[in-house]
Amino acid sequence: MKSNKKCLVIDKRGHVGGNIYTEQVEGINVHKYGAHIFHTNDKEVWDYVNRFATFNRYTNSPIANYKGEIYNLPFNMNTFYRLWGVSDPTEAERIIESQRLKCAEPQSLEEQALSLVGHDIYEKLIKGYTEKQWGRDCKDIPAFIIKRLPVRFTWDNNYFNDQYQGIPVGGYTPIVEKLLEGCEVRLNTDYFAQRDYFDGIAQKIVYTGMLDEFYDFQFGPLEYRTLRFDTEILDKPNFQGNAVVNYTEKEIPFTRIIEHKHFEFGTQPKTVITREYSKEYEDGDEPYYPINDQKNNERYLSYKELADREENVIFGGRLAEYKYYDMWQIVRNSLDIVRKELKEA
Template sequence: MTTDYDLLIVGSGLFGAVFAHEATKIGKRCLVIDKRSHRGGNVYCEKIEDITIHKYGAHIFHTNDKFIWDYVNQFTTFNHYINSPVTLAKGRLYNLPFNMNTFYQLWGAITPEEARAKINVQIDRFGVANPANLEEQALSMVGKDIYETLIKEYTEKQWGRKATELPPFIIKRLPIRYTFDNNYFNDTYQGIPVGGYNKIIDGLLEGTEIRLNTDFFDDRSYFESLAETIVFTGKIDEYFDYQFGELEYRSLRFENEIINSSNFQGNAVVNYNDATVPFTRIIEHKHFEFGKQPQTVITKEYPESWSSKKEAFYPVNDKKNQAIYKQYCLMAKDSKVIFGGRLAEYKYYDMHQIIASAIRKFKTEYCETK
């Protein structure tokens, strides 16, 4: 059958853009479609008051993989930004991730031995051998003081569920250090692309045909007829017509505000831990690029329940949803479609992981079959 393109790529986020780039390099004809009005998915940036705004929340690039670091640096220059967020809890500011600065702020602990002893006493008292939920996991990792002051309310606000109803693995990502080190990511390479992520997306998609404001499901049979191979980065349950039910997500709402001040909060990211505050954090975007503009722009991030009319941000990876996802995975294996990215794989990905996954799947699921 003669087709117009070798590949139809549904979604212009990092996975789709990387896949298109690799395919274009070897002479494949690609069409990328996206239902949004812009390319780049959640890493898309826009300008407000000459400040680069991360439209869908803070995106800090970090990796230990030199190949991935060199891969993104071919399209733009990265600055030396280091992510060092703080959190406001019970009227006091604490450093993140949990480190000696945090332990001093909590207890006045000066040495690692003091902090470790304090935490171990609380773990012995409140921890459990086999944590069954997030609360038990946290108590078993850091004890009661850190959990109740800096984890419980923020997490329940973020996920819209009690900590006792959340799986334990969610909290295992949280770094704990017995050094005075506020660098959130313990990776060799870290920074923000100067001018935002659009330069990377534009570089990846150079030479590729792109159609925006184009929903695959508005005319599915037409789009399926266009190419020999489909790369799908949308929701996997939607692709299979929700045959086993809908997968659940958490959504986010962003509120931007222009502030007539050169510096609103003194840091790019400040978390708001307490349940009485409806948003989870405020992002002051100019600090990502050490901006000197006379005004500043902040974004408040509100976690929300998800519906089909809202953006799906965080997969709810509990047992029920994982059981549903596994059924879709079986269908995907029997399909000729290549599924990739956060929504298609129902998995939280950092940016470097998405890029690595796209390159790997291009080589193993596309090139090796051709």
């Protein structure tokens, strides 16, 4: 708008905001498509998002439930005390080192995790959760999926190390609505159903959907994991005392329970919880996470070759770039792209 450019935004869903959409239920801002916690070390990104909302002081401190045993995340001295009864960081370090798999080149996620944190942490806090998340045995998941596992020999339960962290007061939807002020927005609109029309009216297209779909799956479909959400209103003020509780045993089918009110320190008389189930993407689902194994990455590069030749299309986001992004990275990439586009215009 500030550059006197007209913008039409279309969304196949019935609301703006994509996966960060929040809606009020019983006075609680519910993260409709899974929890989103904003965190970054990029001051410019932080200052930018704060133009559209006030962020609270929420600090992500999830806990893990393994067969009724409660552990702090990320792995820190609170975790190690619960596991082994140790309060000396040197002793915790010694135990982990004694359990680590000595392996020059891990061939699977299981070997990679064991080489990083040892047997006890892997068996109780990684194995079951990861197998539910990916729908595969850890022995069959590539090692590179886990490049590192944060291990802290302090008593700090802050999951992220980032300087800036919080949840927008009032949820994410108002941020998106402010970003779209002055833009034409069409909801319940499928780009592919009217592709020729939209291509014809646009000087440039910003595409954030599935890259393989954009090219009619000509090299075959890219694979994704998706999520199913089971949301419930409970007639009590507090269900689990924390926003995020991971369930790390494989026998429990969901990966975690989100209690939304705790993101904004709510005191409402009722509470809303969401159980998250991970599953393989099927046609008609919403794709969430790219499966960046060798087969899919090679297929993606074939699509990227076509995308790089496009002069009037900008591809951005998890689906169009087939890459996992945190929210701050999306904002950073968007700011960089806009600067480049306006400079060239």
